[in-house]
Amino acid sequence: MSSVNLEPEHLPEPAASNHGRTTAAWVLNGTLVVAGIIIAFGIATDRQVLTWIGVSIGVLGLIAGGVLRALGHGQPLK
Numbered sequence: 001m002s003s004v005n006l007e008p009e010h011l012p013e014p015a016a017s018n019h020g021r022t023t024a025a026w027v028l029n030g031t032l033v034v035a036g037i038i039i040a041f042g043i044a045t046d047r048q049v050l051t052w053i054g055v056s057i058g059v060l061g062l063i064a065g066g067v068l069r070a071l072g073h074g075q076p077l078k
Contacts, residue, residue, distance in 0.1 A: 024065050024074030031061025 035058035042050030068074055 022069075022074045024068035027068055028061055028065030031064065032058055035061060 035054045038054030038057060039051055040054075042048065042052075042054055065074070
């Protein structure tokens with residue numbers, strides 16, 4: 001058994017109820033997964049065009065996630 005005694009004042013704040021379940025998060029993660037798959041396929045098949053298409057999709061996903069968060073579709077800032 002642990003000898004650590006945690007008091008309620010020492011616990012971190014709980015995560016928001018929508019943590020990871022926002023439109024901005026889904027768009028960002030979805031585009032980065034697709035970009036990663038395209039980049040991996042481009043590297044595996046030695047197709048530089050596919051690799052750069054995957055990189056550009058990743059950059060567009062980062063921009064889209066940031067824009068959606070700025071528009072209020074992401075986790076609110078504290």
